Amino acid sequence: MVILNDILKYLGLTLLLINVILFFKSHNLFQKIMAYRIIFIYLLVSLIFSLINEHMNMKKTNNLYLSHFYFAFQFILLSFFYIVNFNRRQQKFIKIIFVIVLAILGSQYILYPKELFGFNLLEVFITSFPLVVYSIIHLYNSLSQKGQYLYINASILIYLSASTLIFFLGNYLAEFDREVVVNIWFIHKVLYLVFLILIFLEWKSNFSQYKIKV
Amino acid sequence: MEEQFLAIQDQSVVIAALAYGIIFLVLLTTGLLLFFHYSRRKIIQKELEKIGLKLTHQKQILKATISTQEEERRRIAQDLHDAISARLNVVSLTANLMLEDEDLNKEQHESIEHILGVTTTTLESSRKIAHDLLPPILDKFGLKVALEELFEDFTKSTRLQIIYDIDDIKLSSKTNELHVFRIAQELINNATRHGEATSMNIQLAKNKHGFIVTCKDNGKGFDVDQVTKNSGIGLQNIKSRASILECNLHIESTINEGSTFIIQSKHHE
Secondary structure, three states, rough: OOOHHHHHHHHHHHHHHHHHHHHHHHHHHOOOOOHHHHHHHHHHHHOOOOOHHHHHHHOOOHHHHHHHHHHHHHHHHHHHHHHHHHHHHHHHHHHHHHHHHHHHHHHHHHHHHHHOOOOHHHHHHHHHHHHHHHHHHHHHHHHHOOOOOOHHHHHHHHHHHHHHHOOOHHHHHHOOOOOHHHHHHHHHHHHHHHHHHHHHHHHHHHHHHHHHHH | OOOHHHHHHHHHHHHHHHHHHHHHHHHHHHHHHHHHHHHHHHHHHHHHHHHHHHHHHHHHHHHHHHHHHHHHHHHHHHHHHHHHHHHHHHHHHHHHHHHOOOOOOOOHHHHHHHHHHHHHHHHHHHHHHHHHOOOOHHHOOHHHHHHHHHHHHHHHOOOOOEEEEEEOOOOOOHHHHHHHHHHHHHHHHHHHHHOOOOOOEEEEEEOOOOOEEEEEEEEOOOHHHHHOEEEEEEEEHHHHHHHHOEEEEEEEOOOOOOOOEEEEOOOOO
């Protein structure tokens, strides 16, 4: 199981790298399509995070505090992604949530800096749940308009909702026997692979054709 | 040792619950995605049906408008013939009779000759108007002869030279023949009025599904995209008649190099 887990991990990293390269190949869209720009930055930063994470894992240092930056960055970028695709009223809604979430996170870390060294449940919840809600709103929008970025939206919906559940038990799992927990991380990695494959499909259906046209 | 074993067993229960929880969530979100996907398909299908209905309705209205127009033309032509031409003929006959009277002085004689001249030209114009409104030749001798006459007329009376090649095609009704005739008329009008063409090449031929009209001129040409988007009455007329005849209208044009119109029966399955 542990070996399979490792294989999946490197498969995920490779796929992430491939996605970054593919998106980079369509870089002429960078000026033209805002959503493309956001997804590209998201993938690139995800790759950097994964590499730092891998490096720290090898050195056996505690890397849990990295997760806070990851959640915050994910929340900010994906909020922007939905702002670009929503109508005016929904944009206002996102902006309000955005300010509230960042205010809560900021004040929490100023008041309780200790929280930085473990999984912060409140943080996991307030940075993931709004994104799941946005993705459902996006699905709802796609009923009446031309559905755009449905693959990315699906990937966000599936991966975020399931991974949030895992991270809720993150602190608890950290104390568990490694042999037992491995199953959960296995599921998590499979989900992450699905997430990356869906992003790849999005690139293929939406951005790769642009390259030919331009 | 036993305590540790129990602890691990406890942990396994939590892990199993979590694993099922995750699988449940994944299935739930996938279900949600599928639900939206199929709803979306259904909505799009309904919208398409609606648009289809609207289009059919519009087509019916157009058809009705054009047939009313033709009916009105026929009526006006008939009235011109019955009410005006017939009476003018009486005036002209009477004037002729009066001219034979030998008691008339020179002035009276001249006046009556003047009346006779005016009546004859008016008769001629009314005959021409009626003829334009509804070419009698189309009814009597069919589409081929009517088109030939139309082209000869244009070639004689304007500087436009028309070269034509017309097959004797059979259309399902007189009304359809009239539509083809009107399209040809409109095409020539457009070429002379807007295109300032000096020569035209018109072909009417049978094909597998019905017929094909090809009309090529050497006029000024135009921007097809722009004209198709907001077409004038003439082109609109051609389009509607083509759609009534269940034909495709294809336009090609380059500025300063003339234009080509192709009207072709649609393929029926």
